[in-house]
Amino acid sequence: MKTYIDLHIHSTASDGTFSPTEIVNKALKLAEKDSPVVIALTDHDTVAGIDEFQKAAAKHKDRLTAISGLEISTDYHGVEIHVLGYNIDIHNKELLDRLAVCRESRDGRNEKIIQKLQEQGFKISMDEIKPDKPGETIARPHIAKLLMKKKYVSSVQEAFDKYLAEGRCCYVERIMPTPEEAIHLIKNSGGIPVLAHLMLYKKLDSSQKEALVRELKEAGLIGIETYYNTYTPIEQEYVAGLAKQWGLIETGGTDFHGQNKPHISLFTGQGEMEVPQKVLENLKY
Structure with a gap:
């Protein structure tokens, strides 16, 4: 079997x-x-x-x-x-x-990404991205979904292709x-x-x-x-x-x-x- x-x-x-x-x-x-x-x-x-x-x-x-x-x-x-x-x-x-340190680094990165998006004219904030449970990792897909929810993009993939992927205007490296x-x-x-x-x-x-x-x-x-x-x-x-x-x-x-x-x-x-x-x-x- x-x-x-x-x-x-x-x-x-x-x-x-x-x-x-x-x-x-x-x-x-x-x-x-x-x-x-x-x-x-x-x-x-x-x-x-x-x-x-x-x-x-x-x-x-x-x-x-x-x-x-x-x-x-x-x-x-x-x-x-x-x-x-x-x-x-x-x-x-x-x-x-x-892992907690990794998440803290990722959180700091998320804030910098949001700041870059705000500089591009997007009306979004970190307060709009909430974890469903303690210890959950908030990452770029969560930001992409927020952009989609607000109809700035039509899909998560579009958010990455235009703004969040490496080499795009709102990409931020992390430790x-x-x-x-x-x-x-x-x-x-x-x-x-x-x-x-x-x-x-x-x-x-x-x-x-x-x-x-x-x-x-x-x-x-x-x-x-x-x-x-x-x-x-x-x-x-x-x-x-x-x-x-x-x-x-x-x-x-x-x-x-x-x-x-x-x-x-x-x-x-x-x-x-x-x-x-x-x-x-x-x-x-």
């Missing part, structure tokens, strides 16, 4: 549009009846949704396995690199303290930990650090990508995301080759964000993706 697997999912605790409970229910609905389901919640720089996620999953423990995770944004020589963490202790003090620090935080909390979507880092050429993998392996990296919704067969083969070369476990996920990325579905990404069951063999959960 096929196991439905998605190890890269975002909820309303960061920049997704489905609550952790809704993600559990949606995953079960999409999977064939009685088929096993393994999903991981990997919100950006927060574990605020994990308790709800695990409570919702516990009602279906005969069929569904829920992995506690997160995705930490890091700075690698000026390039934003993401490190996934699986099977983490969400009560680890060092991890929680550092982030290094990948090595993220790996330490994840391992110190009992988790498994995994390099996310290597092929999305377009600023790095192939030699720089390989240097990144080597450096992070030396820093304690355990895995690499080999299966990802935008990968071509050639890209997937390339990442799998790096995994084999450096003795890294392979993981995979769609990077599901709900309606913020409506072209991406759970389990299948843009329609053709499938995470094979073999990724679970070395992923302790």
Whole structure:
């Protein structure tokens, strides 16, 4: 019987549009009846949704396995690199303290973005952006949705394309930990650090990508995301080759964000993706 697997999912605790409970229910609905389901919640720089996620999953423990995770944004020589963490202790003090600093940095960035938008003539303020729950990460998609709500743009994508993406007039950089620090935080909390979507880092050429993998392996990296919704067969083969070369476990996920990325579905990404069951063999959960 096929196991439905998605190890890269975002909820309303960061920049997704489905609550952790809704993600559990949606995953079960999409999977064939009685088929096993393994999903991981990997919100950006927060574990605020994990308790709800695990409570919702516990009602279906005969069929569904829920992995506690997160995705930490890091700075690698000026390039934003993401490190996934699986099977983490969400009560680890060092991890929680550092994530709080990440959110404070993001909050300061949000205020600067709002200021830049105001200078462009947009009538918006930070007071109009409220988190749904304590510890939720407020990020650029929340600002994009406010712009859409006020009819300045017709979609979240348009807000990014015109104003919020890197290189646009209202983009603001933010302070982030290094990948090595993220790996330490994840391992110190009992988790498994995994390099996310290597092929999305377009600023790095192939030699720089390989240097990144080597450096992070030396820093304690355990895995690499080999299966990802935008990968071509050639890209997937390339990442799998790096995994084999450096003795890294392979993981995979769609990077599901709900309606913020409506072209991406759970389990299948843009329609053709499938995470094979073999990724679970070395992923302790």
